[in-house]
Amino acid sequence: MPTKNRCVLLGVCGGIAAYKACEVVRLLVKAGVDVHVLMTPNATRFVSPLTFAALSGYPVAVEAFPPSASEAGSSSTYDPLAHITLSHQAELLLLAPATANTLAKLAAGIADNLLLSTALAFSGPVVFAPAMNSRMYANPATRDNIAKLKARGCIEVEAEMGALASLESGMGRLAEPARIVQRVLHELRREGSPLEGRRILVTAGGTREYFDDIRFISNASTGTLALCCADELYLAGAEVELIAAPSVAEDELASRAYPTIRVTSAEEMLTQVRERAIGLDVLLMLAAVADYRPPRRKGKIKKDDAVELDLRLTRTEDILSSLEEGKPNVRIGASLETEEVEQRAAAKLTAKNLSAIVAVELDPEAPPFGQRSLRAGILTPHEWLLPLSRRDKIELSREIAHLITRLLNPKEQ
Known part of the structure; x- marks a missing residue:
């Protein structure tokens, strides 16, 4: 099944690996996928919403309500029902990078930002690509949260061994963007093939x-x-x-x-x-x-x-x-x-x-x-x-x- 005009929601969480999500967007768009980006507020500290808007061709959603009237004209969009609207229009939700914080909240059913609210309202396949320090990745709490999400049918693109932002080397580096995108395209094309x-x-x-x-x-x-x-x-x-x-x-x-x-x-x-x-x-x-x-x-x-x-x-x-x-x-x-x-x-x-x-x-x-x-x-x-x-x-x-x-x-x- 072709991927042209298929729709994917990309949730970008607040970590240094957020810059790699730019390449994920580029590769998905190249494959003919419509990509709508949601960012956590912390993610905007690493990459500007304007960057993802330019790469995807769509406005970026960060918050359901604007912090102030002065932001009404920014590259972010505001809609009190955005979590419902976005969850209905997409076929797949991808979280990349998925931080320990977001994984923990998603496993517990917490919805304290637009990305998490959308994830809870979303009924389609969910793919997540963890990225964090190796000690955080190995922590029993994180392992339990990942196991819970996988038991519910979520699909993990496992983190890799390599250099980390802490100048250490270990397991926890975000998977290569090409590998993440290949898994997403597989999921989009698999059903009915x-x-x-x-x-x-x-x-x-x-x-x-x-x-x-x-x-x-x-x-x-x-x-x-x-x-x-x-x-x-x-x-x-x-x-x-x-x-x-x-x-x-x-x-x-x-x-x-x-x-x-x-x-x-x-x-x-x-x-x-x-x-x-x-x-x-x-x-x-x-x-x-x-x-x-x-x-x-x-x-x-x-x-x-x-x-x-x-x-x-x-x-x-x-x-x-x-x-x-x-x-x-x-x-x-x-x-x-x-x-x-x-x-x-x-x-x-x-x-x-x-x-x-x-x-x-x-x-x-x-x-x-x-x-x-x-x-x-x-x-x-x-x-x-x-x-x-x-x-x-x-x-x-x-x-x-x-x-x-x-x-x-x-x-x-």
Whole structure:
């Protein structure tokens, strides 16, 4: 479901992380969402209401009644029934940043400002992103308040570990704006989506096979296509998990709202896939998993140990081939080849009993890694759904998401 003309209320609380809410507004507006901002009085000490009014295109609500007649012409609006009006027009309420004070009052049902009054009157989904000092975040009272809100159906975008305003480092930093926005868009698009409730596991990046404590064998995969696919599926309403190999950058994972699991080796990835295969609807296997692994030696192999170094490589177990037939029912793999691309992709499709395979041709002059486009196509047991052609990865990920939707809902075709 598209997000154009969907309406979100953003409640901004009084903390230093309020400045990051500006980016949240910008990203939501970019996605086509109408954003109406409410601020607590303390929040205006950190960011001016005029800033949010300029970013959202709508007046900002702070108080139901003006403190003085002189403020009647300011960028804030006043309406004694604003908490009712605003709660009726929005589909989702987002609190970001959500301070310990606001969370405590919301959990207790206290409504002593416009934002809290609106939250109590609001009957739709509520998403909150805590931001506070690590000791406040770990305090049993705060943990209890968060647990109460989640038990009532509110959705938490958990705080992160990192630098805090107190010049300390710890858990309590506001989640990345991109991660908050992705969770909001997921909630807006989830209900009624053909992918609602569907569990999809995506694998990404190149594994590492160490032959001593420092050196390893790997490949050039960055996991970009897999991330694009995971994003498309999550934003289409699916319940997505991502298993990421070391080549997927940490900042890429930090901006994602869906769960991510880090692995290093082919064996670790196999274990994680097997653990999650039960009850899975789709496995999208796009990781560049090592075909061979060397024996691992303790410590570091020194240069003066030998003039030459021989590594005896052992075949790793193929993940897709090792899974029981029909678990999951929809399995999509990938094939990267330098020659006979179509023939080898077709052979893998049959040998691994796949629902589809993404065939990629490796061009040494234009390697398909990172943000670069790639020459790729999609093969099913019946046809080349997409013939081999140079494609943008976002475009290709949308085609893969559409294919998965059709495979999961064959009666709707």
